[in-house]
Amino acid sequence: MSIEAKLESLGVTLPDGPAPAANYVPYVQVGDLVYVSGQISKDDGGLITGTVGDDMDVDAGAAAAKVCAINLLSQVKAACGGDLERLVKVVKLGGFVNSTADFTAQPQVINGASDFLVEALGNEIGSHARFAVSAPSLPLGVAVEIDGIFQIK
Template identity: 50%
Template sequence: MIEEKLESLGIKLPNPPTPAGSYVPAVKTSNLLFISGQIPMEDGKMIFTGKVSDDNLETAQKSARMCAINILAQIKKELGNLDKVSKIVRLSGFVNSVPEFSQQPKVINPASDLFFEIFGEKGKHSRIAVGVASLPLDAMTEIDAIIEFSG
């Protein structure tokens, strides 16, 4: 069912990115799945890099959406089926922004909106969106997630 929703939105899940450091992409415990921070990588290449400012807000929003798609790819890899998701519990969004930028929530909104659109009520989550001085590989955004699952 979720796969059909993705298809209707024109989203094809990529192979999930491999970690850029000494950690695992996901950890399951009880009925929670912790997804490590996902950056805007596609086919092993960083797509959105650099500092976020008022001048490139729309590009940064695309970066956040790509992070969300990579989170979905990691969930599918770990659970085998996105229909096992019973709740998107929390997203933590990090924005590689210039010091005077203060619209981090607007940058991360497209990621949240994608989860709302795909999962409906199950997609409603708590969230933080913060600006940071830098991110790994000069990524514009990084988002991690906590997911509740069943089965």
């Protein structure tokens, strides 16, 4: 099954890659690697804001992380000239969680992105290295921001 068909079966339609909010580019390709700038938790409904451990729970944070993963794939698709079948491997994700000082479940929040990528792309392509850290605030008050490194052909 193609990646696009798998996404469709999961009810996911990739949006156009979000435009940068400042002086940077959405992705940079070096050889067969694509470095995607941080993608915030923003969907068709707008910004997904909140502080995990305060006004947002882990499940809501994980849902916001999934939105970030969808936005990452949108940027990868753009880097691949619209052909997502060129994606070879999700190499690494970096996850930032807007959370309280005493919140310690950042990995469970970023699992929202990791689990989605493995489900959508399969273990071979979707499994990746990553980090998940807390941030006292994120741009525009969003709950989650994730960047990534992807291998393409």
